[in-house]
């Protein structure tokens with residue numbers, strides 16, 4: 044390296060031949076190393092790749108996208124599904140409340156979520172975690188999500204936790220590409236076709252409410268729930284974030300969330316916070332409710348209360 | 352030097368004639384050199400290819416090939432990213448003495464630090480890229496087609512400041528080398544303002560990167576105002592540590608003896624910064640452990656383990672031991688004359704901070720999780736391969752950049768300078 048070398052003007056020397064050989068081998072090695080990329084199928088079509096952000100899709104665009112997703116689901120999973128994009132209804136803001144006095148920790152809600160939302164089967168994914176807590180403490184640190192004995196156990200109470208649909212959602216603030224946002228009816232959603240998978244929102248959420256698709260979800264055709272929403276329970280692509288959406292494909296059509304329907308004790312109360320006659324409003328007015336980690340200022344729209 | 356050194360025509364035509372030749376020369380330098388150079392580059396290429404292959408598999412099969420989970424959702428990649436942003440910022444510790452204090456000798460070698468910034472930022476950006484679940488959607492970040500959540504998302508700030516810092520340093524180094532190549536005196540108007548901007552900018556990249564973490568209210572371990580100052584203090588240890596070693600290697604390769612003064616200046620800087628860094632670590636440790644309570648369980652996990660889980664304990668104590676020994680060595684009067692001792696101190700400080708600003712900072716943010724579950728994390732083999740690959744690429748970039756610099760300037764010079772002497 045002591046002399047600056049300049050390109051030789053003419054003639055091919057041995058050195059050049061070695062260099063040529065080296066370059067060829069090098070290129071071959073590069074091709075070999077990157078070969079797995081050829082088996083990577085992040086999108087089924089160019090339109091898929093170029094798809095715009097959800098909020099920028101026209102009605103026609105959206106129709107095309109929904110059809111394409113149905114087709115791709117058929118192709119990849121062998122299931123016939125209907126994907127809709129229900130809009131939030133004016134005058135509706137959803138809230139959820141949970142009665143800790145009667146929850147028995149059976150995890151039926153978590154199971155219902157698993158099926159309703161077409162979660163990955165092998166990992167037994169669900170948006171709901173149920174913590175077993177000891178009487179006398181509301182400290183989450185004393186909770187245990189991995190209890191494995193008949194419930195309810197003596198001197199324990201149970202606290203299911205899912206997305207709190209915060210009014211000040213830190214997950215939304217941190218997203219660099221606006222792939223996640225809060226809808227007018229209060230539900231925080233993710234555009235699975237826009238998320239780049241940086242997982243900043245997962246770090247920002249104080250309630251462990253977000254889930255990442257570390258690999259392509261696996262689910263047998265027969266078990267797929269065919270009633271699907273673009274922003275909710277359609278099968279998520281690999282490498283993107285997902286979360287609880289209060290089953291918006293159901294609740295925006297007047298139904299109740301799957302977790303509520305599955306609860307055998309009636310511990311869950313769901314409804315429109317803007318409707319003064321709703322059951323959720325009755326709970327907020329007549330029970331002493333609290334929210335998790337209130338000190339963080341996230342303003343959860345998921346409330347807990349005790350009966351007695 | 353090419354013959355153009357004597358002819359001094361100017362204007363755009365000249366630029367378009369010369370600039371491609373300059374680039375060709377840079378490319379030529381990258382592929383031509385001594386046996387040692389070939390051996391080194393081949394080794395790095397091999398490591399890089401192992402990493403590239405692992406990355407291709409990761410992209411195909413998903414991030415499930417890493418050891419990350421919904422509990423510990425960032426790992427070795429983001430740890431390295433954080434450290435490298437610091438390394439890039441650390442290069443500025445040569446720029447400040449050179450330009451603010453008119454340290455003539457430092458002025459001569461300052462490009463070693465600026466090129467380090469370039470290589471480190473490229474690596475940092477690559478670490479973020481390999482961490483993405485959907486690299487194919489990278490364009491979603493770029494307006495007008497993408498949607499850039501600026502200024503709310505700190506990550507968008509980071510994208511801006513990191514790329515800005517890269518461009519700044521590329522411009523400064525590229526301009527000086529090009530002028531040298533065509534044999535003209537660089538016009539201070541075209542680089543001095545950028546150099547001053549780069550000083551402020553260097554502080555900003557590490558501050559913004561700290562804000563990524565400390566702005567998250569749900570992660571008590573990161574949610575401390577001391578994070579950004581701590582980042583800076585440690586950056587000003589790791590940067591100079593690397594540069595001291597780099598200067599000595601370059602000297603040996605080109606049989607020169609430049610850089611004694613700068614090494615001493617950098618040593619003096621490290622003597623202060625490493626103590627400030629230790630002071631801040633100590634102060635945080637005090638608050639965590641004296642106060643107690645559940646907010647401190649992450650620090651507990653990091654230093655002593657929690658509920659029988661202690662994967663990070665050996666990491667952090669190695670870091671503590673290495674940093675303390677390094678501080679002791681640096682402060683000893685012998686460090687000035689005894690090169691072996693100084694180099695050992697630099698290696699220890701560098702490794703200690705790599706752990707502290709990497710695994711020791713990122714992982715405890717997730718353990719225990721926000722619902723206080725303890726799920727541990729140790730990087731998978733795939734993550735190590737990809738990490739090694741990116742470091743190899745960084746070393747390749749740095750090696751070629753330094754080699755171009757040496758050869759464009761003409762080898763064997765006592766002064767290793769692309770700059771005109773200061774007025």
Ligand code: SF4
Pocket residue numbers: 205206207208209212213214215231247248249250251252253286341
């Ligand atoms: S609970 Fe988490 S995911 Fe849900 S809105 Fe709040 S911060 Fe976002």
Ligand code: SF4
Pocket residue numbers: 217218219220221222223233237238239240241242243244245283284
């Ligand atoms: S993982 Fe997706 S939704 Fe979450 S912050 Fe990153 S881009 Fe946004």
